[in-house]
Amino acid sequence: MKTVSRGEPMDATVLRELRAIVGADHVRHADGDVAAYARDATPLFSARPGAVVHPGSTEEVSAVLKLAGARSVPVVPRGAGSNLCAATVPLSGGIVLVLTRLDRILEISADELLAVCQPGVTTAELSGAVAAHGLLYAPDPGSRTVATIGGTIATCAGGLRGLKYGVTRNYVLGLQAVLATGEVVRTGGRLWKDVAGYDLTRLLTGSEGTLGVITEATVALTPAPEASGTGLAYFATLADAGRAVARIIGSGLLPATLEFLDARCIDAVESYARLGLRTDAGALLLFGDDGDASPVGRHLARMAELCLVEGALDATVAGAAAESEALLAARRCALPALSRLGSVTILEDASVPRPRIAEMVDRIDAIAGRHDLTIATFGHAGDGNLHPTCIVDAGDTDATERAHHAFGDIFRTAMELGGTITGEHGVGAAKLPYLTERLGAGQMALLRRIKAAFDPAGILNPGKLGS
Amino acid sequence: MNGFTPELLDRCISCGFCLPACPTYALTKDETSSPRGRITLMRALEEGTLPGNDLRLQEESSFCLGCRACETVCPAGVQYGALLEEWRDRQWQGTRRPLIVWLLMSAVNSPWRVRLLGLFRRHARTRPSPSGPHLMLGCFERALYPEVSRAARRLHPELAAPAAQGCCGALHAHNGDSARGRQMAAELGERLPGTIVTTSGGCAAHLADVLGRDRVKEISEYSTGEDLPETGARIALQDSCHLRNGLGVWREPRALLERMGEYVELPSAGSCCGAAGSYALVRPRDSARILDAKLDEIEAAGIDYLAVVNPGCHRQLEQGLRRRKSSVRVVHLAELAAGAVRPADR
Numbered sequence: 156m157k158t159v160s161r162g163e164p165m166d167a168t169v170l171r172e173l174r175a176i177v178g179a180d181h182v183r184h185a186d187g188d189v190a191a192y193a194r195d196a197t198p199l200f201s202a203r204p205g206a207v208v209h210p211g212s213t214e215e216v217s218a219v220l221k222l223a224g225a226r227s228v229p230v231v232p233r234g235a236g237s238n239l240c241a242a243t244v245p246l247s248g249g250i251v252l253v254l255t256r257l258d259r260i261l262e263i264s265a266d267e268l269l270a271v272c273q274p275g276v277t278t279a280e281l282s283g284a285v286a287a288h289g290l291l292y293a294p295d296p297g298s299r300t301v302a303t304i305g306g307t308i309a310t311c312a313g314g315l316r317g318l319k320y321g322v323t324r325n326y327v328l329g330l331q332a333v334l335a336t337g338e339v340v341r342t343g344g345r346l347w348k349d350v351a352g353y354d355l356t357r358l359l360t361g362s363e364g365t366l367g368v369i370t371e372a373t374v375a376l377t378p379a380p381e382a383s384g385t386g387l388a389y390f391a392t393l394a395d396a397g398r399a400v401a402r403i404i405g406s407g408l409l410p411a412t413l414e415f416l417d418a419r420c421i422d423a424v425e426s427y428a429r430l431g432l433r434t435d436a437g438a439l440l441l442f443g444d445d446g447d448a449s450p451v452g453r454h455l456a457r458m459a460e461l462c463l464v465e466g467a468l469d470a471t472v473a474g475a476a477a478e479s480e481a482l483l484a485a486r487r488c489a490l491p492a493l494s495r496l497g498s499v500t501i502l503e504d505a506s507v508p509r510p511r512i513a514e515m516v517d518r519i520d521a522i523a524g525r526h527d528l529t530i531a532t533f534g535h536a537g538d539g540n541l542h543p544t545c546i547v548d549a550g551d552t553d554a555t556e557r558a559h560h561a562f563g564d565i566f567r568t569a570m571e572l573g574g575t576i577t578g579e580h581g582v583g584a585a586k587l588p589y590l591t592e593r594l595g596a597g598q599m600a601l602l603r604r605i606k607a608a609f610d611p612a613g614i615l616n617p618g619k620l621g622s
Numbered sequence: 623m624n625g626f627t628p629e630l631l632d633r634c635i636s637c638g639f640c641l642p643a644c645p646t647y648a649l650t651k652d653e654t655s656s657p658r659g660r661i662t663l664m665r666a667l668e669e670g671t672l673p674g675n676d677l678r679l680q681e682e683s684s685f686c687l688g689c690r691a692c693e694t695v696c697p698a699g700v701q702y703g704a705l706l707e708e709w710r711d712r713q714w715q716g717t718r719r720p721l722i723v724w725l726l727m728s729a730v731n732s733p734w735r736v737r738l739l740g741l742f743r744r745h746a747r748t749r750p751s752p753s754g755p756h757l758m759l760g761c762f763e764r765a766l767y768p769e770v771s772r773a774a775r776r777l778h779p780e781l782a783a784p785a786a787q788g789c790c791g792a793l794h795a796h797n798g799d800s801a802r803g804r805q806m807a808a809e810l811g812e813r814l815p816g817t818i819v820t821t822s823g824g825c826a827a828h829l830a831d832v833l834g835r836d837r838v839k840e841i842s843e844y845s846t847g848e849d850l851p852e853t854g855a856r857i858a859l860q861d862s863c864h865l866r867n868g869l870g871v872w873r874e875p876r877a878l879l880e881r882m883g884e885y886v887e888l889p890s891a892g893s894c895c896g897a898a899g900s901y902a903l904v905r906p907r908d909s910a911r912i913l914d915a916k917l918d919e920i921e922a923a924g925i926d927y928l929a930v931v932n933p934g935c936h937r938q939l940e941q942g943l944r945r946r947k948s949s950v951r952v953v954h955l956a957e958l959a960a961g962a963v964r965p966a967d968r
């Protein structure tokens with residue numbers, strides 16, 4: 156599982172030409188200059204690139220790709236490097252192309268309910284800027300303060316509002332992208348309705364930097380909700396929580412938030428943050444809604460009631476915004492709390508149909524037991540997206556190996572239950588070994604044909620999707 | 623040569639949440655100049671995959687402001703400030719330490735040298751007290767801004783302020799000699815028994831780290847019930863990085879200023895002004911780049927006073943605003959609180 160390489164030194168003529176394109180300051184190749192680009196947020200994967208290039212315009216991106224294509228140099232696009240599937244680890248060396256200098260918001264249109272921005276803008280910056288116009292950019296990954304718009308589109312990031320608002324793909328109207336050949340294409344546009352041709356916008360969304368480099372995005376906005384609120388319920392078992400989720404959704408409510416923590420997460424959060432959580436509970440469910448103030452209040456009360464009907468040990472609705480924040484803290488603390496249990500935190504991602512969540516978590520527990528590991532699970536109950544998180548110690552290669560096997564079992568179990576190997580974090584290098592099992596040989600071949608149409612020389616992010 | 627404490631280095635989960643908080647990342651948008659990037663470099667140094675004399679490794683250990691803004695947003699509780707001390711302990715040995723830093727460190731290395739700094743300056747002076755509370759005079763503050771300690775004593779006459787107290791050692795700790803830095807703090811703690819009140823956020827954080835949090839009170843924490851003058855002015859604040867990010871003290875100075883005038887929160891009040899201890903002297907160009915955006919903000923805010931709680935920020939902002947011929951006056955919070963600033967000064 157662990158991949159380490161020192162990176163092939165970059166050819167001197169290529170370096171010279173790269174400098175001519177983007178300027179000497181924006182091409183780096185010394186060991187110390189490229190070391191930090193050997194990895195992203197994924198543990199256990201690391202490989203140094205030959206060079207790091209920070210382009211300042213679409214034209215520069217195009218020229219870099221033309222050059223790389225002509226010289227068969229791999230190019231790995233990179234935003235903030237916060238992905239969790241080793242999608243930006245340059246396994247074949249080459250150039251890491253960092254889009255963070257392209258960081259301008261070009262337009263916010265309240266009339267058209269859209270924004271146009273460059274790929275290096277962070278999700279939080281865009282959300283903040285549109286909020287000032289009374290608007291909402293709905294995609295809300297946990298990493299919103301750091302993740303770039305380019306990166307979130309290239310991974311089709313999800314987040315905490317998936318059930319009610321959908322995920323990134325539901326908000327991308329148009330893209331400007333540079334293909335591996337250096338061609339600049341514009342897909343989609345400013346239109347909500349536009350069926351002229353194949354939906355290339357959607358194809359690029361979630362393409363993980365293997366089909367093109369996104370250099371501009373037009374995204375859809377919605378009016379910002381007037382109010383939002385949160386509640387919290389404890390259950391004896393996750394199965395009870397699962398039934399409550401089914402009942403809430405079955406009753407015609409569409410919550411903006413439905414997050415769960417299993418017993419291990421509750422324990423970890425409580426011993427870390429002392430929030431006063433009930434550690435005798437088998438599951439914690441956070442529910443929330445947004446919209447006009449009066450229906451939000453009604454919806455929350457109704458959700459609490461339905462939790463109790465399904466046997467919740469306790470269900471409360473936060474009165475004030477500050478209380479809401481306190482409840483959400485339990486969910487926010489999950490990762491920090493877990494990460495303190497060991498030195499390597501493997502945060503994974505799998506999805507199952509909503510009604511199978513409890514069953515899936517039970518099976519994860521059994522798998523963890525079988526492999527003698529600590530795996531705690533939290534996730535998005537509204538959309539069946541689970542984050543089983545395994546904690547091991549850096550030096551313990553045996554445990555790391557066991558974790559590798561355990562996750563193989565977890566992904567297979569998810570597929571057996573009608574689910575998938577990744578709900579929102581992406582395939583990258585980390586999940587590629589499981590992709591054929593998920594898609595089948597026929598679809599894999601189709602993926603490769605698509606990849607070849609966009610990137611005939613195979614230079615864009617090799618060793619990831621479409622390889 | 624000492625390695626890094628494994629528990630400190632292992633803590634980082636490489637999530638990248640610290641990137642947007644880091645002033646040097648904001649300037650460059652380059653991972654290598656971000657907290658996570660620097661931790662990756664430290665790890666490479668530790669594992670031997672980068673040699674200690676790697677130029678970029680050296681450069682990043684110096685380009686980092688040490689402002690610890692990264693710590694406040696880190697979900698995993700990485701103690702970056704402690705890691706940076708260990709990093710510089712390793713990298714800033716001998717000739718690798720910038721000359722100017724070496725000179726400053728020598729200037730404050732013993733109590734008599736510190737006394738010398740303030741010899742002809744009218745800073746507060748009293749006999750020592752057997753049980754405190756004591757006012758820390760600082761090394762550079764007593765020389766550059768002696769009026770601050772006088773204001774602090776006017777506000778709190780009970781504070782003893784002997785001249786022979788030495789330097790807290792923060793400068794050493796942040797510049798490659800953390801062992802001496804800790805020793806100096808411990809010695810200062812012995813010379814000044816009881817509670818130590820300081821007008822410098824940076825010293826407060828270092829002292830608290832060595833002597834324990836309850837021995838140390840920064841002046842805005844210490845001042846609560848006093849009668850404060852109503853200045854009728856518009857006042858903004860520049861936080862001290864270590865006071866805010868290290869000790870979590872940021873509400874206190876605001877609460878005091880709100881009682882003295884119309885408080886204006888600058889959008890970047892909590893982020894580094896570029897003074898960063900000796901940084902402004904070692905890397906004047908980077909320091910100025912960081913300061914510039916802040917000066918724009920200050921000039922646009924239409925304020926009368928900019929209050930500071932640390933001598934480094936005091937000097938940095940005063941010089942920056944003077945260069946721009948701005949009418950905004952930089953004053954220490956204690957001076958405002960003690961009524962030491964006359965309206966005519968505005």
Ligand SMILES: Cc1cc2nc3c(=O)[nH]c(=O)nc-3n(C[C@H](O)[C@H](O)[C@H](O)COP(=O)(O)OP(=O)(O)OC[C@H]3O[C@@H](n4cnc5c(N)ncnc54)[C@H](O)[C@@H]3O)c2cc1C
Binds near residue numbers: 237579637
């Ligand atoms: C603590 C934590 C919480 C997280 N929470 C969530 C969550 O709730 N939901 C979720 O979905 N994800 C989550 N993530 C994962 C991660 O933040 C997302 O995958 C995010 O979309 C990555 O954005 P980035 O800018 O960091 O992209 P990077 O990591 O830099 O890149 C990701 C992929 O996009 C490609 N890419 C980047 N920019 C471009 C571009 N301009 N053009 C073409 N390709 C590009 C890269 O080649 C790579 O394949 C979390 C991560 C962490 C560490």
Ligand code: SF4
Binds near residue numbers: 635637639640697
């Ligand atoms: S936020 Fe903390 S854990 Fe995450 S990369 Fe930065 S230092 Fe490491």
Ligand code: SF4
Binds near residue numbers: 644645646702
């Ligand atoms: S201490 Fe400040 S400058 Fe240094 S890495 Fe942290 S945030 Fe960046």
